[in-house]
Amino acid sequence: MPYLIRKILHPNDWLEVAFAFEDDDVRPEPGQFYMFRLSPYAPILPRPFAVYDYDGAYMTFLVRMVGEGTWLIWENEEGLELYGPYGKPFHAPDDKPLVIVGGGIGIAPLNFIAEDYIDSGGRYLRSYLGFDGKKFDCGFLEQYSRPIITTEGYITDKVQIIYPDEVVVACGPRPMLETMCKIVPPENPLYLSLESRMACGVGACLGCVTDFPLVYKKTDSGLVLSKTKQVKVCTDGPVFKREIV
Amino acid sequence: MNRTEITFLDHTFKNPVIAASGTYGYGEDYRRYYKPEILGGIALKGLTLEPRAGNKGIRLWETPSGVLNSIGLQNPGLDVFARKVLPKVVKLGKKTEILVNIAGHRSEDYMKVLDFFKDYPEFLYELNLSCPNVDDGMAFGSDPDEAYKLIKKLRRNCELKLIVKLTPNCPSITEVALAVEEAGADALSMINTIQGFAVDYRRKKIPFDNVYAGLSGPAIKPIALKMVFDTAQVVKIPIIGIGGIRSATDVIEYLLAGATLVQVGTANFNNPRAMKNIIEDLEKYCRKTDERCADLVGSLQL
Numbered sequence: 312m313p314y315l316i317r318k319i320l321h322p323n324d325w326l327e328v329a330f331a332f333e334d335d336d337v338r339p340e341p342g343q344f345y346m347f348r349l350s351p352y353a354p355i356l357p358r359p360f361a362v363y364d365y366d367g368a369y370m371t372f373l374v375r376m377v378g379e380g381t382w383l384i385w386e387n388e389e390g391l392e393l394y395g396p397y398g399k400p401f402h403a404p405d406d407k408p409l410v411i412v413g414g415g416i417g418i419a420p421l422n423f424i425a426e427d428y429i430d431s432g433g434r435y436l437r438s439y440l441g442f443d444g445k446k447f448d449c450g451f452l453e454q455y456s457r458p459i460i461t462t463e464g465y466i467t468d469k470v471q472i473i474y475p476d477e478v479v480v481a482c483g484p485r486p487m488l489e490t491m492c493k494i495v496p497p498e499n500p501l502y503l504s505l506e507s508r509m510a511c512g513v514g515a516c517l518g519c520v521t522d523f524p525l526v527y528k529k530t531d532s533g534l535v536l537s538k539t540k541q542v543k544v545c546t547d548g549p550v551f552k553r554e555i556v
Numbered sequence: 557m558n559r560t561e562i563t564f565l566d567h568t569f570k571n572p573v574i575a576a577s578g579t580y581g582y583g584e585d586y587r588r589y590y591k592p593e594i595l596g597g598i599a600l601k602g603l604t605l606e607p608r609a610g611n612k613g614i615r616l617w618e619t620p621s622g623v624l625n626s627i628g629l630q631n632p633g634l635d636v637f638a639r640k641v642l643p644k645v646v647k648l649g650k651k652t653e654i655l656v657n658i659a660g661h662r663s664e665d666y667m668k669v670l671d672f673f674k675d676y677p678e679f680l681y682e683l684n685l686s687c688p689n690v691d692d693g694m695a696f697g698s699d700p701d702e703a704y705k706l707i708k709k710l711r712r713n714c715e716l717k718l719i720v721k722l723t724p725n726c727p728s729i730t731e732v733a734l735a736v737e738e739a740g741a742d743a744l745s746m747i748n749t750i751q752g753f754a755v756d757y758r759r760k761k762i763p764f765d766n767v768y769a770g771l772s773g774p775a776i777k778p779i780a781l782k783m784v785f786d787t788a789q790v791v792k793i794p795i796i797g798i799g800g801i802r803s804a805t806d807v808i809e810y811l812l813a814g815a816t817l818v819q820v821g822t823a824n825f826n827n828p829r830a831m832k833n834i835i836e837d838l839e840k841y842c843r844k845t846d847e848r849c850a851d852l853v854g855s856l857q858l
Binding site: 354394510 | 580585588609610612614620622623625627773822825826827828
């Protein structure tokens with residue numbers, strides 16, 4: 312099981328936690344997540360966190376300290392166990408330009424997806440990162456993706472143009488993802504990394520199942536929601552493709 | 557010598573530890589941690605005649621030492637289950653006991669599902685009586701007369717082993733237990749989740765679309781244990797104890813209180829290896845004390 316080796320508390324309540332692997336641990340792929348079991352007693356449910364970075368040796372998570380569970384990772388690592396990697400891996404096609412759009416903590420899975428893209432030979436990466444006042448300095452994305460960053464308002468307002476052939480991957484609050492579904496042209500593949508409350512993480516309990524607006528149809532006034540899809544975020548996703556009918 | 561081996565409804569269970577319905581899918585989802593065959597048995601996700609999409613919105617809410625769930629019995633329905641899932645279940649059933657959990661709105665729903673399974677007498681059938689009855693909104697399991705009528709109907713022409721899963725959300729669970737025993741139930745499993753409520757203070761809203769949800773986990777153990785104990789005093793049919801079990805000692809407590817088997821559910825979420833650990837610790841305990849699980853059943857000194 313992966314074990315904790317480093318915790319870094321950043322300004323604005325951002326926490327980076329790094330783990331090393333034991334020899335027979337399965338290694339993560341982009342798009343995947345782990346369940347953090349904070350204690351055998353309480354909180355009783357583990358918390359899902361997307362893998363933020365994996366350099367072949369160490370795995371890092373980016374966590375927003377928002378409540379009891381997340382503060383426990385910083386304050387007390389006794390009893391912390393990691394279960395995973397869970398979820399379907401996602402590799403952005405390395406022969407197409409990639410656009411990353413992140414809202415707040417949504418940056419976490421996007422960073423690993425972007426790193427993997429560059430490592431696989433991807434050459435054209437750009438990004439939009441929105442923060443609700445509390446910015447996080449993401450070294451990799453700042454260096455490799457010429458990010459447009461906002462710390463107030465909606466990041467989607469800044470997404471003015473998507474070029475032909477670009478593949479877009481977005482992660483953030485649900486309203487942001489719904490907006491992305493409508494503004495990214497239908498010819499551009501759009502992928503969304505979803506989050507959900509979870510219990511088992513392995514597809515057994517159906518607690519993470521959500522009805523997400525994933526299917527859109529072309530109309531004269533643009534893209535309009537056609538129907539929602541019922542998906543199991545932990546095993547069908549967390550990354551899902553927008554569908555155009 | 558297998559000290560954890562125990563007989564229940566003429567089936568020999570390698571140990572009394574069963575995975576609880578709704579927490580273990582159809583038996584395959586925890587394979588990366590251990591082989592499901594090590595379990596005494598697996599209660600499958602609840603099956604209904606027609607497919608059900610389950611509840612929209614939030615389905616989980618954490619509580620101190622527990623979880624509120626409002627999944628809504630999402631399942632593909634009998635038809636798809638029979639075609640896509642049953643073959644794997646039959647295969648798994650050669651190595652561990654299978655409890656097919658069935659839910660319904662009307663007696664006809666249960667009957668049609670049981671009728672399909674008459675060719676599978678090797679499984680056990682756990683009847684979930686907590687689904688609101690289509691007629692008056694009360695779950696079958698809350699009223700002894702409704703429960704009696706339902707089980708009496710299902711028992712007719714049905715040779716399968718019927719375990720009735722009781723809900724604690726009723727005025728008297730022992731009355732319902734006695735009623736279904738008289739109606740011909742072969743065994744009882746208790747308890748299902750306890751009805752609870754949550755408030756999202758940040759949004760000033762009720763998190764669940766269905767308003768109420770079911771509480772499970774360590775918080776409910778004292779209540780479930782009491783109900784098992786009280787029921788064991790008045791019924792003759794065997795009981796499966798369910799509620800907040802997360803250790804071998806919890807298992808032993810339920811056996812002593814009168815349960816022959818137990819189910820483990822919520823503990824799987826906190827630790828996917830929980831059931832494996834429980835079984836190993838139970839074996840260790842029985843070796844150390846030179847006791848057998850079968851001898852512990854109902855042997856509380858009163």
